[in-house]
Amino acid sequence: MERTVHNSVDGKHPKYTTIPRGDKKGGWTTFRFIIGNVAGISLAFGGLIINLTVYLIQEFNIKSISAAKIFNVFNGCTAILPIAAAIIADSFSGCFSVIWISSLISSLGLFIIVLTAAISKLRPPHCENGSNLCRYPSQLQLAVLYVGLALASIGMAGGRFTIGSMGANQFDKPKHQGIFFNWYTFTMYISVGISSTLIVYIENSVSWALGFGVCLAANVFGLAIFLAGSGFYHHLKPQGSPFVRVARVIVASFRKRKMMLSLRSEDYCPGSDSADKKVTAFPSKFFNFLNRAALKAEGETKQDGSIKQPWRLCTVQDVEDFKTVVKILPLWSTGFFLSTPLVIQSSLGVLQVLAMDRHLGPHFQIPAGSVAVFSLIATCFTILLLDRFLFPLWKKFTHRPITPLQRVGIGHLLDIISMAVIALVEAKRLKIARLHGLQDQDNAVVPMSVFWLVPPLAISGIGEAFFVPGQVDFYYQEFPESLKSTSTALVSLYVGICFYLGNALIDLVRRTTGWLPDDINKGRLDNVYWLLCVLAGLNFCYYLVCACYYRYQNVETVKDLSE
Known part of the structure; x- marks a missing residue:
């Protein structure tokens, strides 16, 4: 028997070929179901996580740095737990069961979070940010919130990266798997981009309950469309732990x-x-x-x-x-200080946004969580540009494809540049705050446009377009057959660890310096970014050494990519 797969002869126009397989399942027929699930989960994830810090500060009266740390903990759990889901998928149940059960769990968690937004008794009384009269949430209110976040974290963790492995399992050739990973990453980022604008606007301007309700609906939609394709998937049998x-x-x-x-x-x-x-x-x-x-x-x-x-x-x-x-572990370890600067930037960057002028015209104010869309747009646009134009041109002139490690290396370099640029922007913001005497005012907004953050966010997004698909593709191709699901979850694993490393680094900086007070106008956040820039530079040197000495395990994969 044969199944139809998608091939690209010139890097632009698709051509369909047939590849023998023992059944007719899998291939590009399953693509719409899998990508639909990715879109639904990512919409829900983005609508919850991007605005979480703002929700904690405005609705639960939690201090800014503490809210940023809770944001990191939640993100860390969502990124670490996929490794457990991958182990279960590889060893016992397979990807399909892990994904649909995880979607049910995340739906329950999102439902509880909707309740915290809809029922006033599940939140402390509202107060102005920074007021000394603000009441901290009760233990019951925090318990309900944390249960909802925990269930949402467990569920989203189980599905977001396992679906990537399952999608790649539908294809035989590494080249087709690479194309899938590009679109898998693109779909995740474009969905989160939609969340950071549309859903975040609903949360800030209409209703938190309605916004989180949209997240819940998106999650249920992702589950439904995934189950609709159950008869078309090619399932790999678990091979034991x-x-x-x-x-x-x-x-x-x-x-x-x-x-x-x-x-x-x-x-x-x-x-x-x-x-x-x-x-x-x-x-x-x-x-x-x-x-x-x-x-x-x-x-x-x-x-x-x-x-x-x-x-x-x-x-x-x-x-x-x-x-x-x-052999892969040294390269994997370089991801720690590739992602740690980015996760600190994502958590502390929200505090920067809240302290800058977010007006777009005289009447509209950009929601703080929506500023992340500039990074997401840059990532999505760059992925399209790379997949359709730049990589085919690279192959045409060099007569060889760009390797995953080269792609990741470019991402490392752009990460460093992003940190340097955002440090310069923060230094300018603090200078303006001093000129206007705003350092003596609690949580004052500096008269500096939030659009100054667009260049560093865009550079960061371009870097992610290089290293995120490159890493997922690299680990999937190089890991043994029995560890395919685990391989893609490894990227998420070190990202999750980096959220906790970010918290540890924030605590260390707060204990040893005065750079990170609760009011960042009184601190030196620019010095924190310069510190991250130095760490990322040292890590890049370490990556170059590891990449130069690494030899690809799967020679057939390299040949297939060049065809």
Whole structure:
């Protein structure tokens, strides 16, 4: 049997070809259902998260820096938990079940958040920002809020990145998977962009309850359209926990640490062959002490050659899969200080916006959460430009495609530039605040247009268009088959960790300097950005070293991308 897949001959115009497969499911037929789900979840996520800091400050009377830290905690949970969802998908239930169950959980969480906005008793009495008479929310009010945020976080985490792996699973060729990841990222960002304008406007100008209600409706829509395509998906069967196999490699190699390595392939256990997986018969020399895990000893195999004691003997393929993960880890670690500056910028940037002139004309004021749309628009436009024009031109003149690592490296560089520019903008804002004597006033608005933030936000968005799809594509292609869902969640994992690193860095700066008071007009937020710029620069140097020494595991992927 065959299935139809989308191919691009010249990088611009689609052509349909057929690729053999055991069933007719999968391919571009599933694209509309998967992208519809991505759009629904992302609309809901953006409408909740982008304006969360403002909601906490204005409706729950929470201090600005504390609200920014809650924002980071929520974002961190939403970004870390996908790794748990991916493990469940890879090991037990598959992607499909994880996605629809997660959507139900996030819908429940959003419903509770709608209640906090609709029922006045679930919020403290309203007061002006910065007033000493403001009442802090009660323990019950905070409990209801946190339960809603927790459920929304768990649900959105389970679906947002697992759907990316499931979408890529519908295609055979890495080239088609790369195209999918571009549109997957584009859809996420354009949806969040719509949230940051339309939904945020509803929340600020009409009703918080109505705005969050739109988020709930979008989430339910995403679930419905995903379930509508259930008969078309190609499902990969769970292969058991890949982390158990990783543990077995470590344990088996330690138990056999005194055995002599052999140069004969027949002394190693290759594992059973299958139609979709090429078996490695002889282990590589990299970290060769791990090869002992696949070295056969007496009594460890049955008469048919199968493994009798799995915690003493592993297959060569299991050993090589573990080595693949080890080789990728240094590159993965560079993501920490790539994303930490961005997450701090996203949380503290809202405080900047609240302290700047947001008027567009005499009567309209831009909602603080909507300013993020400039970064999102830049990301979406750049993805389209790269996919349709720049990358095909690059290939035409260099006769080779841009590699995922090159793409990520450009993103690193743009991240540094963004930090430097926003530091200069903040220095100018503080200078204007001093000239007008606003540092002596609590939470005063500086007469400086919020549009000064457009250049750094746009540069940041362009950088994300390079490194986000590049990272997801890189990890998906390079990770072993048994870790495909986990691979795409790894990007989310370090982003989530970075939200907590961001909180830790904010706490460190507040303890050791006077740069971050609750009123940023009295601080030096520009110095914080310069510190992040330096850290990002050092991290970029580390990335260059890791990228130069890395060798792609899947040579066939590189060849396929160049076809």
